[in-house]
Amino acid sequence: MAAEQTLLAWVRTGLAFMGFGFVVARFGLFLQQIQILQHGPAVQPYGLSLWFGTALIGAGVLVSALSGWRHVQLVRTFNRQQGHEPYSTALAVFTCLFLALVGLAMAIYLVSVRGSANTQSQLSKEAPVAQAAPASGKGIIDTPSNHSVDQTVEKLKEMLQAKGVTLFALVDHSGEAERAGMKMRPTKLLIFGSPKAGTPLMLAAPSVAIDLPLKLLVWEDGQGRVWISYNSPEYLRERHGLPQDLLPNIAVAGALAAKAAE
Numbered sequence: 609m610a611a612e613q614t615l616l617a618w619v620r621t622g623l624a625f626m627g628f629g630f631v632v633a634r635f636g637l638f639l640q641q642i643q644i645l646q647h648g649p650a651v652q653p654y655g656l657s658l659w660f661g662t663a664l665i666g667a668g669v670l671v672s673a674l675s676g677w678r679h680v681q682l683v684r685t686f687n688r689q690q691g692h693e694p695y696s697t698a699l700a701v702f703t704c705l706f707l708a709l710v711g712l713a714m715a716i717y718l719v720s721v722r723g724s725a726n727t728q729s730q731l732s733k734e735a736p737v738a739q740a741a742p743a744s745g746k747g748i749i750d751t752p753s754n755h756s757v758d759q760t761v762e763k764l765k766e767m768l769q770a771k772g773v774t775l776f777a778l779v780d781h782s783g784e785a786e787r788a789g790m791k792m793r794p795t796k797l798l799i800f801g802s803p804k805a806g807t808p809l810m811l812a813a814p815s816v817a818i819d820l821p822l823k824l825l826v827w828e829d830g831q832g833r834v835w836i837s838y839n840s841p842e843y844l845r846e847r848h849g850l851p852q853d854l855l856p857n858i859a860v861a862g863a864l865a866a867k868a869a870e
Contacts, residue, residue, distance in 0.1 A: 611682050618675030619703065622668040626711045629664025662715050669711035676704025747843025749862065753826070753834040753869040757794035760826045760834060763868040768800050773860070775800045776821050794834075795827040805857040813848040822861050836865040 753760045761778070768775050777799040785792035801821030809816050825837040838861040845855055 611679060611686070615675055615679040615704075618671060618678075619707065622671035622675065622704075622707055622711070625668030625671060626665050626707075626714060627668075629661040629666075629668060630714055632661035632664060665711050665715045669708045669715070672704045672707040672711065676708075679704075747840045747847070748837055749840050749865075751836045751838075751862075751865045751869050753836055755834065755869075757796060757826050757828050757834055760836060760868050761796050761798065764798055764824060764826070764836075764864060767864055767867060768798075773800050773802050793828045793830070795825070798824045798826070800824070805860070809850060809854055809857055812854055813850050816844065816848040816850060819844055819848070822858065824861055824865060836869055838862065838865055 755763065765775060765778075775798060777797075779797040779799070781795040781797065782792040799821050800823075806820050809820065819839060823838065826834065827837065828834050839858075841855055841859045841862065844850065844858050845852070850858075
């Protein structure tokens, strides 16, 4: 009975190792959920916590296996010394082996989930992101940028200055949200134009003034990707009935977005 009590104590120790290890391994996922709720940048949900947790689970497996083996050796020694009918250790051995197999399965599961997640992440990074066509009725074109929001905005400002185009305003929507005590992913709007290009448009169709000056929206989505969005020139032409020969006057936004995204 004393040997069985000792074995059960070791079994509880092995279970504690495995349970705590699983919690530690999944702690990275908990941090990711917190980041999402706070609208922060996405984080890798596994990291070192996976390996620490898996090591603890491995320790639990080792404790379970060794305690079972030690219990069998101890009972055999008792049986030889006492000389009575051998005491069965089948239940103890089965219990320890079962726990060890469960621990191994947990460790394999954690590592395989990490491998699957890394593969999907790598594929998503390697897959080219095509420029989105303007959605029906929206007239918005989204161009993926290879830079952060701030870097993209700085590139656009430099290009506008180099071309002699006036930047009327830079609206920092996310900055204003932060000052109001709210969370928002980086989002900035550039409002720019040139009277030389805009005046002929408004003379041809005065209603186009509602969409002028031109705008470029630089924003970050939930996966941390940065986009440059602007009104489709064709959409603006059809909306206001602009003549085809004035289309280049409103197509500058697309050229700027493509250059800044490189």
